Amino acid sequence: MDLNDVSTWMVLVIDDEPDNLDVVADTLDFYGVEVRTASNGEEGLSVLKTFIPDFILLDLSMPRMNGWEMRKLVMEDPQTRHIPVIALTAHAMAGDAERALEVGFHGYITKPIEILSLIDNLRAILERLPEPKVEPKEVEEGGPKA
Amino acid sequence: MLKIAAPLFDRFRSPRRAFIHRLSIRRKLLVGFGVLIILTFINMMVNVGASYLEDQARKTLDDSQAEASLTADLKYEIQRARFYEAQSSALFLARVEGLFETSFDEALASVRNALNLVEQLKADTTESQSGRPSDEATTLEEIDQRLRTYEGIYLSLGTDLLVARGDENSGLAGDLIAAVRAINEWIDARRALDLASIYVATFNQDAIMQFPTELQQLQTSVEDRPAAERDEIVGLIRTARSAYLALLANDVQVADQYLSLAEVSEPASELVGILYDEETQERVVAQSDFADARRTRQRVQYLSLVLITLAGVGLAYVIGGAISQPIERLEGITQEIAGGNYAQRTTVGTDDEIGHLARSFNVMADAIQTQDAALREQANSLRIATAKAKEAARLRSEFLSNMSHELRTPLNAIIGYSDMLLAGMGGDLNPKQHHRVERLRDNGKRLLDLVDDVLDLARIEAKRVEIQYKLFSPYVLIRHVEGQIAVLSDQRGLDFQVEIDPALPEMVWGDEKRIEQIVLNLLSNAFKFTESGSVRLHAYSSPDDQNWHIAVADTGIGIPPHAMDIIFEEFRQVDGSSTRVYKGTGLGLAITRHLVHLMNGQISVESELGQGSTFIVTLPLVMQEQVLMTSEDGKGSGNGS
Numbered sequence: 017m018d019l020n021d022v023s024t025w026m027v028l029v030i031d032d033e034p035d036n037l038d039v040v041a042d043t044l045d046f047y048g049v050e051v052r053t054a055s056n057g058e059e060g061l062s063v064l065k066t067f068i069p070d071f072i073l074l075d076l077s078m079p080r081m082n083g084w085e086m087r088k089l090v091m092e093d094p095q096t097r098h099i100p101v102i103a104l105t106a107h108a109m110a111g112d113a114e115r116a117l118e119v120g121f122h123g124y125i126t127k128p129i130e131i132l133s134l135i136d137n138l139r140a141i142l143e144r145l146p147e148p149k150v151e152p153k154e155v156e157e158g159g160p161k162a
Numbered sequence: 163m164l165k166i167a168a169p170l171f172d173r174f175r176s177p178r179r180a181f182i183h184r185l186s187i188r189r190k191l192l193v194g195f196g197v198l199i200i201l202t203f204i205n206m207m208v209n210v211g212a213s214y215l216e217d218q219a220r221k222t223l224d225d226s227q228a229e230a231s232l233t234a235d236l237k238y239e240i241q242r243a244r245f246y247e248a249q250s251s252a253l254f255l256a257r258v259e260g261l262f263e264t265s266f267d268e269a270l271a272s273v274r275n276a277l278n279l280v281e282q283l284k285a286d287t288t289e290s291q292s293g294r295p296s297d298e299a300t301t302l303e304e305i306d307q308r309l310r311t312y313e314g315i316y317l318s319l320g321t322d323l324l325v326a327r328g329d330e331n332s333g334l335a336g337d338l339i340a341a342v343r344a345i346n347e348w349i350d351a352r353r354a355l356d357l358a359s360i361y362v363a364t365f366n367q368d369a370i371m372q373f374p375t376e377l378q379q380l381q382t383s384v385e386d387r388p389a390a391e392r393d394e395i396v397g398l399i400r401t402a403r404s405a406y407l408a409l410l411a412n413d414v415q416v417a418d419q420y421l422s423l424a425e426v427s428e429p430a431s432e433l434v435g436i437l438y439d440e441e442t443q444e445r446v447v448a449q450s451d452f453a454d455a456r457r458t459r460q461r462v463q464y465l466s467l468v469l470i471t472l473a474g475v476g477l478a479y480v481i482g483g484a485i486s487q488p489i490e491r492l493e494g495i496t497q498e499i500a501g502g503n504y505a506q507r508t509t510v511g512t513d514d515e516i517g518h519l520a521r522s523f524n525v526m527a528d529a530i531q532t533q534d535a536a537l538r539e540q541a542n543s544l545r546i547a548t549a550k551a552k553e554a555a556r557l558r559s560e561f562l563s564n565m566s567h568e569l570r571t572p573l574n575a576i577i578g579y580s581d582m583l584l585a586g587m588g589g590d591l592n593p594k595q596h597h598r599v600e601r602l603r604d605n606g607k608r609l610l611d612l613v614d615d616v617l618d619l620a621r622i623e624a625k626r627v628e629i630q631y632k633l634f635s636p637y638v639l640i641r642h643v644e645g646q647i648a649v650l651s652d653q654r655g656l657d658f659q660v661e662i663d664p665a666l667p668e669m670v671w672g673d674e675k676r677i678e679q680i681v682l683n684l685l686s687n688a689f690k691f692t693e694s695g696s697v698r699l700h701a702y703s704s705p706d707d708q709n710w711h712i713a714v715a716d717t718g719i720g721i722p723p724h725a726m727d728i729i730f731e732e733f734r735q736v737d738g739s740s741t742r743v744y745k746g747t748g749l750g751l752a753i754t755r756h757l758v759h760l761m762n763g764q765i766s767v768e769s770e771l772g773q774g775s776t777f778i779v780t781l782p783l784v785m786q787e788q789v790l791m792t793s794e795d796g797k798g799s800g801n802g803s
Contacts, residue, residue: 033571039578046587077567106570128574128610131581 017070023048030060031075043131057081064096071100182484183512194481201473205466212459219455223448229286230441236279237438243272244427251420255365273313280306301437308430319419327412334409335362341402348395351380377403488516504531569613576606615749622756629760634674640701643681654689656697663702676757683750684714684777692718710783715776721769730755
């Protein structure tokens, strides 16, 4: 995967809201990213059996299997352990973003997604990945403000 | 020891138990001491009796000893009298004048002593054995009689016969000597005189026998004398003969008396011997009687001491037990109740003070149990109420969270799709379409802001916002805000000035995010209500100041005086006429004011209609040390709140 060439990216997006899933998937697809989708953790895990993405965009609150549980299972599987997992969080749940980083998510994108800067935001997160801890304020930069 | 014996005691005690448990403690003690005193009294009487018997035995012994002693004396005196009787008899015959007298007197003295002793013995005997005469008394009487006879003989012997006899110059003997001397004046009668003298002095048998012969020869010798002379001498000889015969008769009588003395004294002596033996026997018996009485008295004393001691201990055990046992049971129950077992009741059923106490105690325990049950019920209902309240708070919080999520999800879709269309992902739009999709997206964002503000306010009012104190740089914060607001100021074409007072500390304590939110709110308001001119952000403090200040001044429309008090209230702007012109939820200032107050700060506004407004936020400048100290207490949220 080449960070600068979006067309080489392979991404798994998981969200239980079909519209939100659509917006993210369509936007990534529009820029040439190879996108697979799933509507909950269980589905996501079954997709991972045949498709190893460069990273996963994972909604936190979902029915059947939520994001927290799925991330845990992804980390436990040697086949998928290396894949960075980026959380999709609702801004209203102020604690979620910090908590996500604490438990080991590699970064987070706040909903509503900023369509025009989505690729840049993702790239910024991925560029910082070798460093274990990501400063939340830096990631949030360019995001929506009250 | 008593513990082992306790069941035994209980068995003994059981019939009496009911009785003793019916008495008050005072009466219990009275009964105990009363029984003890009665026992002591009985013991004393028994002791007195035993002592009396012992004294009697001692007295009998003393008496018998005295009698024995008297008898011994009597025996001695009689023997002495007999000795002197014999001696005086011998001395009388030997005519040893002086010694005879002494011997005679001694014998008489002994007899008199013996009589005195007999008198005493008789007195003792009648004293000890009143009325009926005993063998002893009879014996004594006999001895007395004999001794009196003895004394009588002695007296007659001494006074009559011995005095009558006289010596050479007096009495019968003197008569004889005088008669012979008278003869000697007439004729030679020296031989007769010698014989008479010998007889008088020595009781010489030859002299006694020859004297009458000598007188006969003298009479014969004067046959041839003249008649007158002869008659005279013969007369004299007759006189001498009759004197001789009188003396001889007297002497024979003395000898007879001595003989009868022996006859009297011997049986008396024998009787005394018998009496002495009897008295000795009596004394031995009295001695052994006294020893027995003494032993009996000692045994009684010892036994009664042991019995009194046992009775005392036994009474103390029984009464002490009757007092202490219910107390111990009550104490046990008290501990049970103190331990929380409120259903326990004491079964102490005595009628004494402890029983009353136990009944009061049970009443108290009832009260405690009732109160405890009530308290438990109350605590339980409180617990339930608290749980309900917690559950309600949790549901409310969950509701807010769900609301936020549910409201946001469709808005996200609306904004997302609008953005996609505007980005040309669905193909190019004509200007009209572009404008309308733009309006669609902007209104979606406004609605999203509105939802955010309402939820924020709801969360503040539900006290679900916590202030997170951290050390941060106000300079960095201001620069950060400046960067974020630059786009807005460019869009509005207003002059934006930022000024930071150098006196402001490098680092301050506070919730950086919330302070940023406050500043952003004030600045966006300022830009919203200012058409032309400038917006000025000023952060400052002074060395003596306990606070730091952030002022946001604009040259906008200002606030009319009547509205100064209400601008911080919720939905004010929404309700006002300005809503139409100035977009916004009208919640920004309300949220700001809430946040400032949560941080123990203050917010004020100065405004002149048409000239502009200045909002000043004052926050406490908490010194590092103070916060560190309060942080050590646990939570870092304490800022003098």
